[in-house]
Amino acid sequence: MKLKLSGKDLRKIGYPEGKVISIAISVMQQFFKHTAQAEALEILEKIRKNPTEYLENETLGTIAAELVEKTKAEIPTEIPLSPDRKEYTIYGADHIEAGAINQMEIAMRLPVTVAGALMPDAHQGYGLPIGGVLAAQNAVIPYGVGVDIGCRMCLSIFDLPESLLTGETRKLKNILQRETLFGAGREFSHPLDDEVLERPEFRQIPLLRGLHNKAVRQIGSSGSGNHFVEFGMASITDPNNEFEVPTGTYLALLSHSGSRGLGASIANHFTKVAMEKTPLPREAKHLAWLSLDSEEGQEYWLAMNLAGDYASACHHQIHAKIARALGEKPLARVENHHNFAWKERHAGPGAEPQELIVHRKGATPAGAGVLGIIPGSMTQPGFIVRGRGETHSLHSASHGAGRKLSRTAAKNSLTWSQVQDVLNQNGITLIGGGLDEAPMAYKDIDQVMRFQHDLVEVVGQFKPRIVRMDD
Structure with a gap:
């Protein structure tokens, strides 16, 4: 019986698409035409697994040679960094650790980098430093x-x-404990529904299909680390504020958290994909990017935007539940992302404006007239700000005070007795929290705000009083 092979047969045993399939079928039908199909496929599988061993074989060498060439073509070579970095502005350079500046120096040498800036709250992270702003050409860096x-x-x-903060502390504390959920992996047993959970991306993108159930169970919850929900007093100082609230002091609720397990899974998956697609030198490997012309780049972009909308929905659920518990509707709401990438038009040095992908990793959007919030620590005020649209910062500002001590250093050098003394001195009630989030671990927010006077103007302040964090 004459041997019959199809491309489907070869793909089943791992042969890649392309010319090698037709070569293999031709060779096998010419030289092994009376061989049983199972035996022929076994021979082909051996060649696929170890093609170099068959390169000198008179009959099978052409298959092996094509496999070797195919493998070489599929392994991308390491992409070198540019020898010279692009210029960028550092705000508060004398108060930023060397590790963060070094990471920014590396980021400014990526071939896709067009412009960048480093915010005054910057500290070292993975890849781009926290507080780093990077504009790239048609590429997104997970x-x-x-x-x-x-x-x-x-x-x-x-x-x-604001008198409620002292007169009804117990009531407000109970509301925070009852209406919030904190911690890595924590989920609600009876989560609320939300339209973001019906988004088509959950069906269209394979990775997201497997994350939908977790997203359902975690919506409206907060993570660990520096995530918080807190009551405090908001002092509105600008009579011309966009939300039309009269100047004065009000009870306010401030929350800080992100996209939970959904966002973390998206980030980790697409970072691995990016590292395979655009391998970089070791010191830059976490800055691997995905072209927006690629299928993977488009999938990440859609998934990232979904995660951003999911994070927003989490906050809105938290605020709605607490507003309902207070029996009040808010007069105004101010909110902003960080840890995100935007398509924006900016002009590079001596160039016309062009569409760029602006990454703000721990940086607040501060375009002209754009409102945002820059928190301090649990004992320092936060600021409601209006962006000035400064071009050198790529329309960005800090996302907080920034860490003065790393999490490890804070845990090793501080005691709960010290933290409690500082909280008592400042009239702060803390629910949960850890030594790594102690107020002493953070920079002076007033100094950080002075460094970015040209980036934002202050509309009002928020002073924390009752703070809820992960236990």
Whole structure:
């Protein structure tokens, strides 16, 4: 019986698409035409697994040679960094650790980099430093966005007096404990529904199909680390504020968290894909990018935007539940992403404006007239700000005070007794929290704000009083 092979047969045993399939079928039908199909496929599988061993074989060598060439073509060579880095502006350079500046120096040498800036709260991270802003040409860097995609701030201002913070501390504390859920992996047993969970991306992108159930169970919850939900007092100082709230002091609710397990899974998956597609020198490997012309780049872009909308929905659920518990509707809401990438038009040095992918990893959007929130620590005020649209910062500002001590250093050098003394001195009630989030681990927010006076103007302040974090 004459041997019959098809491309489907060869693909089943791992042969790649392309010319090698037709070569293999031709060789086998010419020289092994009376061989049983199972035996022929066994021979072909051996060649596929170890093609170099068959290169000198008179009959099978052509198959092996094509496999070797195919393998070489599929392994991308390491992409070198540019010898010279692009110029960029550092805000508060004397107060930023060397590790963060070194990471930014590397990022500014990527072939896709067009412009960048380093914010005054910057500190070392993975890939792009926290506080790093990077504009790239038609490319998105998953670790330039960060693991907690769409991490954001959200502030609700209520027409309630600040006196509630001292007169009804127990009530407000109970509301935070009852209406919030914190911690890595934590899920609700009866989560609320949300339209973001019906988005078509959950059906269209294979990775997201497997994450939908977790997204359903975690919506409206907060993570660990520096994520918080806190009551405090908002002082509105600008009479011309966009949300039309009269100047004065109000009870307010501020939250900080991101896209939970959904965002982390997206970040980790696509970072691995990017590292395979665009291998970089070891010191830059976490800055691997995906071209927006590629299928993987488009999938990441869609998934990133979904994670950002999911993070927003989480905040909105938290604020809605707490507003309902207070029996009040907020007068105004201010919110903004960080850990995200945007398509924006910017002009490079001496160039016309062009569409760029602007990564803000731990940086606040600060385009002209754009409102945002820059928190301090649990004992320092946060600021409601309006962007000035500064071109040198790529329309960006800091996303907080920034760490002065690493998490490990804070745990090793501070005690709970010290933390409690500082909290008592500042009238702060803390629910949960850890030594790594102690107020002393953070930079002076007033100094950080001075460094970015040209980037934002202050509309108001928020002073924390009752702080809820992961236990």
